[in-house]
Amino acid sequence: MSGEQKGIRILHVDDESSFLTLTKSFLERGDAGFHVDSATSAEEGIMLLKSGNYDLVISDYRMPGMDGLKFLERLRQDGETVPFIMFTGKGREEVAIEALNKGANHYMQKGGDLKSLYGTLAHAIKEVVAKKRAEEALQKSEEMYRTLFENTGTAMMIVEEDMVISHINDEMVNMSGYSKDEIEGRVKWPELVMQDDRERMLKYHRLRRSDQEVAPKSYEFRFIHKQGDARDASLTVTILPGTKKSVISIKDITEKKRMEDELRRSGTLYRTFFEVTNAPTVVLNEDGTFYRVNKEGAKISGFTKEELEGKKSWTEFIANAEDLERMKNIHRLRRDNPDNAPMHYEFLFRDRYGNLRNIYVAAALIPETKKSVVSFMDITERKQMEQEIQSILESVPTGMFFIDFKDPDGRFVRVNKALAERYGMKPEEFKGKTTRQLFPNDADNYIKSDRRVQKSGKPRIEKIRKITTLEGVRWVRLDKVPVKDADGKVIGIIGSEVDITERKQMEDQLKESELKFRTIFDRAVDGILVVDTDTKRFIMANEAISRMLGYTLEELLNMGPMDVIPKEQQPQRREELEKAFTGEIKGMPNIPFERKDGRVIYVNINAGLMKFHAKTYLAGIIRNITEQKRADEERERLLSELEAKNTELERFTYTVSHDLSSPLFAIRGFTSLMREDLEQSETENLNSHLERIETAAVKMEHFLRDTLQLSRIGRVTNPPEDVPFGEIVEDALEQTSGELKANNVAVSIAEDFPTVHVDLVRIAEVLVNFITNSIKYRGDQPQPKIEIGYRVDDKGTVFFVKDNGIGIDKSAHEKVFELFYRVDTGGEGTGAGLAIVKRIVEVHGGRIWIESETGKGCTVCFTLPVR
Incomplete structure (x- = not known):
């Protein structure tokens, strides 16, 4: 629309014709420059926009077919930029936000004082x-400037204050190798500049916006071509007057620089050798700065080569002061007396x-030279492994040792603190000694056992045996695992000596009272488990817990609490269990246990600590609450269903209130217009206004009638009975026989319908609705047809009413069942029929849906309880 045009042409789209008339009257009365055209649907609005020039579109949100948001989205997708105001009775905040996000220019809500409302509009x-x-x-004006920009014959670009390139001309496209789409609005100019030029050019960019006179206007730099190669260029730049934008012209001087580059390539052979090695390698200057760094050297540092070479010192990468001082001394010694300087050493990087x-x-x-070449090898994993092994050995309470088979009698290489202290020694006293030297009395048995492991190459568990230590007589279990070299040869063993004295003593003591305790323990209805708080293993279990979990008692006594907790629950439950071991908690409700067969049950645990012979144990009484939990879950399911019903009721209430508000709004509007006309003694439009008020009142009456009918479904019903579905079909056809004959409709009916258990009157009402809809929307068919039948598929028995009428677009298949939705906004009725039908079918426990395409007829499918 031309900016010189004084009047404003407005297109108003709303499915309520009375509201269209009301808006046109108020706007054109209030401003002679307004001209308002009306459309009763989004589709009609699209046609009017194609045929005429409009300055603005006003649209309702809730309309049949294409609603206001989809109308707006369609216009913007088609490239239509006409301003758009959403003017609707649907006042939810999320609708306003979505409208503005989709390109609406304004959002207004109907209601309130009409003069104020239309004045604001x-x-x-x-x-x-x-x-x-x-x-x-x-x-x-921008198009005029762009013409000059594009035809200078020089590569040019415009850069915004935030460094984004907003425009480039064709010469810049040719020079850079990028298309305009790849650059404009997507790339910041530093991305096209080589790394070592960026800081300098960023400084100029900032200076140009703070002190334009001081900032250089011409200089050289290297830019990155799309193909990835660097190009030398000279640059001239200035600021657009009144803006923070830079206009830049660039000249490619790559050829000029080529000869200079040739001279630098004389060192190619050296650098190639330097770069191809897989080891991180650097060349250091005498002052410690990096002279050269290869790719792997840069990679291990985390910096680029450009950031390292000539800029950083190796001392910046030394992690601790001790290594730093040592390596500085080595660095100086290598230059003063190279033969005495160590070539190999380790440090923390x-x-x-x-x-x-x-x-x-x-x-x-x-x-x-005074330069040194240094190669690195990352031995972090090796060090970590050594530290982890040593940490494990020293932290476990179990005695651990490693024996090397180089000596025929076996020589100890390493033992941990726990084992050494057991025998009153220090770990270093074991190192290098043979089994015969340390244990002369038992050496033959020990060596014989070791040789069995060496010969078989398999782990070996020694039987429980009695030994004498500083603590007196102890009972231990000895486990041995072979250590093999790369060829699979056994070169030693790793052994663990577990002290089970306390467990054995407890077992002996428990036997004394077992006969008294076992009767009560085994006859308990609830499961009982006793856990050793040190080893975290079960030491006692009764028959009830055995039946509950499906494990034998022997199996349970080789397990612990975490063995019966489902894997995914273990991190959470481990924390609870630790609290129980310290007495912090006693009750553990709703704990999942995994049976031997994989089924999960839920239990409540009442746990308590008990002391026995100076040791602490955790005893737990376990009650199976799986069935109770299922009952609780069923209650939650019913509550969830109730919540869904409440949501449905809220949606129903909103729909009713919205559709009742439209006729009320029309009545108020035309009453207001009548009052103004009477005040001005203008009576020529009174009858027209009264007719519109009466139409709105009748529409409201129909809305209320259909709403009442829908609310009664499910409350006011006839007792269901077993009825052959064919009899219901005959009843419905008899009720509609007059309309069928008058419209020359051919009806075909399936044979051998099944028997259904339904309210006969209500289901007949459903079929009557389908038949009358098929007649109403038959289109211009010379021979209208209706087929009533059923089919059996994966959904069960599906009944259907099929016609060859105008059909329903897929986008409306679900909407037609909404209350007061009308496919034909110009037709009679309120649009409640299919909503009522859907409610009837659902009350019978059935489902209803539509299978249809525009112009290909319609099939309404539904299910009912079949006997």
Whole structure:
């Protein structure tokens, strides 16, 4: 629309014709410059927009077929930029937000004082249209400038204050290799600049916006072509007057720089060798700065080569002071007396991100220079493994040892603290000694056992046996595992000596009272488990828990609490169990236990600590609450269903209130117009206004009638009975026989219908509705047809009424069952029929849906309880 046009042409879209008339009257009376055209559907509005120029569109939200949001979305998808105001009675905040997000210019809610409402609307219209016209004028001036920008013959670009490239010309496209779509609005200019030029150019960019006179206007830099290669360029730049935007012209001087680059390539052979090695390698200057860094060297540091070479010192990567001082001394010694400087050593390395690594170094001085070449090997994993093994050995209470088979009698290489202290020794006293030296009395048996492991190559568990230590007589279990080299040869053993004295003593003591306790223990209805708080293993279990979990008692006594907890629940339950071991909690409700057969049951545990012979145990009484839990879950399911019903009721209430508000709004509006006409003694429109008020009142009456009928379904019913479905079909056809004959409709009926258990009157009402709809929407068929039948598929027995009428678009298949939805907004009725039908079918426990395409007839399918 031209910015010179004074009047404003408005297209108003709303399915309520009375509201269209009301809006047109108020707007055109209030401002002679307004001209309002009306459309009763979004589809009609689209046709009018194609045939005429409009400055603005006003649209309702809730309309049959295409609603206001879809109408707006369709316009924007088609490239239509006409301003759009959503003017609706649906006042929810999420609708306003969605409308504005989809491109609406304004959002207003119907209601309140009419003069104030339409005054606000008129002001919004003028404001939105004025803004649109100003934008169009600005666009014309920008197009003129763009023509000059595109035809200078020099590569040019415009850069915003945030460094985003907003425009480039064709010459810049040719120079950079990028298309305009790839650059404009997507790329910041530093992305096209080589790394070592970026900081300098960023400084110029900031300076140009703070002190334009000081900032250089011409300089050289290297930019990155799309193909990835660097190009040398000279640049001229200035600021667009009155803005923060830069206009930049660029000239490619790559060829000029080529000869200079050739001179630098003389060192290619050296650098190639330097780069291809897989080991991180660097060359250091005498002052400790990096002279050269290969790819792997840069990678391990976390920096780029450009960030390292000539800028950083190796001392910045030393993690601790002790290593730093030692390595500085080595660095100086290598330059003063290379033969005495160590070539290999280790240190702790810290990369750019603070990650620590153990590094093995190989270093040497480059002949005839003060530069040294240094290669690194990352030995972090090896160090961690050594530390982890040592940490494990020292932390476990079990005695651990490693014996090397290089000596025929077996020589101890390492033992942990727990084992050494058991025999009154220190770990270092074991190291290097043979089994015969340490245990002369038992050496033959020990060595014989070790040889069995060496020969078989398999782990061995020694029987429980009695030994004498500083603590007196102890009972232990000895486990041995073979250690093999890369060829599979057994070169030693790792052994663990577990002290089970306390367990054995407890077992002996428990036997004394077992006969008295066992009767009560085994006859208990609830399951009982006793856990050793140190080993976290079951030491007692009764028959009830055995039956509950499906394990034998022997199996349970080789298990612990975590063995019966489902894997996914173990992290959470482990914390609860630890609290029970300390007495912090006693009750553990709703705990999942996994039976031997994999089924999960739920139990309540009442646990308590007990002391026996100076040891603490946790005893738990376990009650199976699986059935109770299922009952609770069923209650929750019923509550969830109730919540869903409440949600459905809320949606129903909203729909009714919205559709009843439209005729009320029309009555108020035309009453207001009549009052104004009477005040001005204008009576020519009174009859027209009264007719519209009467129409709105009748519409409201029909809405209320259908709403009442829908609410009675499920409350006012006839007792269901077994009825052959064919009899219901005959009843419905008899009720509609007059309409069928008058419209020359051919009806075909299936044979051998099944018997259904239903309210006969209500289901006949359902069929009558389907038949009358098929007649009403038969279209211009020369021979209308209706087929009533059924089929049996994966949904069970499905009844259907099929016609060859105009059909229903797929987008409306679910909407037609909404209360007061009408496919034909110009037809009679309130649109409640199919909502009532759906309710009847659902009350019978059935489902209902539509299978149809526009122009290909319609099939309504539904299910009922079949005998």
